Amino acid sequence: xxxxxxxxxxxxxxxxxxxxxxxxxxxxxxxxxxxxxxxxxxxxxxxxxxxxxxxxxxxxxx
Numbered sequence: 831x832x833x834x835x836x837x838x839x840x841x842x843x844x845x846x847x848x849x850x851x852x853x854x855x856x857x858x859x860x861x862x863x864x865x866x867x868x869x870x871x872x873x874x875x876x877x878x879x880x881x882x883x884x885x886x887x888x889x890x891x892x
Contacts, residue, residue: 865882867880
């Protein structure tokens with residue numbers, strides 16, 4: 831994931847910053863507790879494509 835791209839991307843729901851989790855190929859948002867997929871290096875920033883983070887995953891972002 832390009833660092834410059836990560837710096838400008840925000841959660842489309844909350845406008846909060848995102849954390850790239852390469853082991854999951856996802857961008858995680860602490861505020862919305864959503865994980866957005868990264869497919870073939872392209873972030874899919876659609877709420878309907880995101881999955882809900884588990885309590886453990888969300889807590890790991892603190």
